[in-house]
Amino acid sequence: MSAEMKFHCPTKILSGPDCVKKNAAEFKKFGTRALVVTGSSSAKLNGSLDDSMAALSLNEQEAVLFEGVPANPGPECVYAGAARAKQEGCDFVLAIGGGSAIDAAKLIAMLAVSNIPEEDLMAGQTGGSCLPLVCVPTTAGTGSESTQYSILTNHESETKTGIASPLLFPRLALLDSKYLESAPRTVLAHTAVDSMSHSIEGLISARASDATDALASKGLRLISECIDGLIRGKLSSVQRDRLMTASTLGGMVIANTGTTALHAMGYSLTYYHGIDHGRANGILLPSWLDAVAKTKPELTYKVLEALRMRGTAELRQTLKEILGPSPVPEGFDPEKYAAKAMASKNIANCAAKPTLSEVIETFKTSFDEGNAAQESGRPAANGNSAPLASILPAETVRLIPYRFRDVPKGPTEVPLEIRLSENFKPGIPLPRAWDGRVFGYVRDNDELKKLFSGKMAEGYAHRRIYLNDMEENFRLTLESGSGEHESIFAVASSDVRTLLRNCRVQGEPQDLIE
Structure with missing residues (x-):
């Protein structure tokens, strides 16, 4: 990272429940007749098309639908969309969908007012003007609503080509996560x-x-x-x-x-x-x-x-x-x-x-x-997963405090940071020097379920478990996978031994050292 810093993102971003209809007045700034660019059907299924049409209707703005943008669109799609925008007299573009629809809409908006031959476009040449673009993303991945890039399939070079211009930044992006529900x-x-x-x-x-x-x-x-x-x-x-x-x-x-x-x-x-x-x-x-x-x-x-x-x-x-x-x-x-x-x-x-x-x-x-x-070709201790008991005799280990901010994510994980005693002798050969620390992850099984019962076990079906050393006992934090609920209570050393028996080491020990 250099000491010099440049940062640019001119897109206005609004988010929240029903933000498309709540911010319908924003659409007035861009024109009176929109080319609405969508994919095949998802915008209809998730409600984003209806919401956008309702917002335009509130402003008495007209809409021309250009639907059916395929995944990974090529130049033929964007030139067809631009021709439609010109034919219908559209003065701004509204993109509804995932990255393919938004990327296509960007170049449609540019080609509607810029004469760029296909060969030049695929070589990265862009125009000097562009219709205003509004984006309503319905997937959470490409981030195209906040970039100046459009990616097209390039059959001549057998790859995808990125086309960039500051003019391709959307003027407005409206983010409503409810459109992800049906994905x-x-x-x-x-x-x-x-x-x-x-x-x-x-x-x-x-x-x-x-x-x-x-x-x-x-x-x-x-x-x-x-x-x-x-x-x-x-x-x-x-x-x-x-x-x-x-x-x-x-x-x-x-x-x-x-x-x-x-x-x-x-x-x-x-x-x-x-x-x-x-x-x-x-x-x-x-x-x-x-x-x-x-x-x-x-x-x-x-x-x-x-x-x-x-x-x-x-x-x-x-x-x-x-x-x-x-x-x-x-x-x-x-x-x-x-x-x-x-x-x-x-x-x-x-x-x-x-x-x-x-x-x-x-x-x-x-x-x-x-x-x-x-x-x-790796020994068991260095494989993707080896039983902790095969490496660590229980009487030689002592758990030490775990740093909560580094807790890994995933379903039902028990992070155990372990310090070995001086008399440690591994149950299987270790191929190289090791300072005696490992992080293990425990998955659900019958032995672990015995530690939890009734509604607690049901309520934490996708739980994460954190252990901290508290002298003779251990504090155990039981948290749901979403992080929305947690319970904290003490467990005995015998319960810790149960955890150790059921723990498996993920990855190479050398890679797991803090």
């Missing part, structure tokens, strides 16, 4: 991970600043508070609000830092294999952070600290739980994709400049089979 689980997961990648890339960008770091860290913290809901596929209203805010913050971040090699790599997975953009980023993310850590470990640590995670192994496991299995796609060509990524302008944004071999390795180790091959 399918996969959409919620993929868009949230896309949002996560934006803030992460902001933190590891060569163009990062104090302002973008603050926004990115806040965005990641908000996302970390929603991980349990994303895993379950069921978000509370509070979590929907947090994800919507995080998405917009992520957009503000990359509006100033740009994206990095991660996006450039992900584009090939989307173009050649149809993998959703957010999912593609999530598949690559843990291995990419491992690569960053080789030369800039402080940046990877900054990311993990904001996410409240102990290492990239935990991030990998969390993303697997959110996204599900990621088998190697048919026709997978990591060398080809790596070469395309290295030719991207995104590489210049990387604070940790990658080599071609590092990008190839990221592709190869990101899918399930690659992970398995990478870990197959």
